[in-house]
Amino acid sequence: MHVALLGGTGDIGEGLALRVGRDTDHDVTIGSRDAEKAQAVADDYTDALGTGNSFDGHANPDAAAKADIAICCVPAYHLTDTIEAVADDLGDAVLVSPAVGMKRDESGMHYNPPGVGSVTELAAKTAPSDTPVAGAFHNLAAGKLAALDADLNWDVPVVATDEAAREPVVSLVADIDGLRPLVAGDLSNAAEIESLTPLLINLAQHNDGMHDLGVHFE
């Protein structure tokens, strides 16, 4: 498959690019609002991986046009802008939303969903109506994800509009070493997954020796 990381120049994009590049046979294209930045970062990832696998970089619409799976790696507040910018170029690609809306106060991080219930559902509402949409990768600690010497043992709950959206995303997750895809139903179940991310941050803040936390269900 061909994976496009829209807004893939940030920290979650880096980790996904390096892990997909190292662990799978899938092609990865880095997208950015700025095509030159996308190519420069793609070159950096190619150097960082050091395996001969290479990434290419393009403006987000051109990256989306190449994709079987387009993962929207931008913060929640850039989600709708980014999806609207690539709407005409997604074709049959599955759009994947990993973003989580949070707010911080003196007690820590809190889940702060948009009015439609979750960021993943906002992605679906913003995307063209015939675009298959999935939610995944919400709970990955970006720093550990990008540290390729770190072994992962994390579960990745996947919600999706339908089987056409779910199957390729589950397959992609399973291809990454140390990630286990778990089916969590349709997009209306996304809020409970997104809620985990502020909890992970709060637990890392309050417990000695815990950082870059992920989740494992057992």
Next chain:
Amino acid sequence: MHVALLGGTGDIGEGLALRVGRDTDHDVTIGSRDAEKAQAVADDYTDALGTGNSFDGHANPDAAAKADIAICCVPAYHLTDTIEAVADDLGDAVLVSPAVGMKRDESGMHYNPPGVGSVTELAAKTAPSDTPVAGAFHNLAAGKLAALDADLNWDVPVVATDEAAREPVVSLVADIDGLRPLVAGDLSNAAEIESLTPLLINLAQHNDGMHDLGVHFE
């Protein structure tokens, strides 16, 4: 310490009673609205444990009066009634809320918090203003908890009003084999913990071989 399980005749109460009875030196009193039922169930737990450790049973207010930690083991919709019934008897006991509000539709289970933000915060709002309140045990699968031959490897996030509420609850959790207490801050962080429970149910529904799920952070 003396642990009272208010409404402890149900499934989460059974598991907590048996595990605390088997794994710790703490005394356990079963509470119920009906004192005779409480005593009968306490006798059943004593028989089930089969170690010579014995439980006693009392009406909820009398159970609360004996407690250092009173765990409110009733469903969310009985929470306020139960707390109001024991309010004059809690003394210095820490009140612990493990309940989660959920609703089911065709997509699965969804978190359904009360207006104050979480069931744990509703417990605190209902309790006397000087009662130390904690939230814990929200994510325990009752069936596996009560099956004493099942080894657990679950984390228990604990939120609390203050250190006086947190410390004895963290200590109690740590005394139960296979449970690891994790500090999650104050009660305003409870919603993200409670949200995990419907996710656990959805994951068990959608993934072959997964049932009675708990969570482990790593």
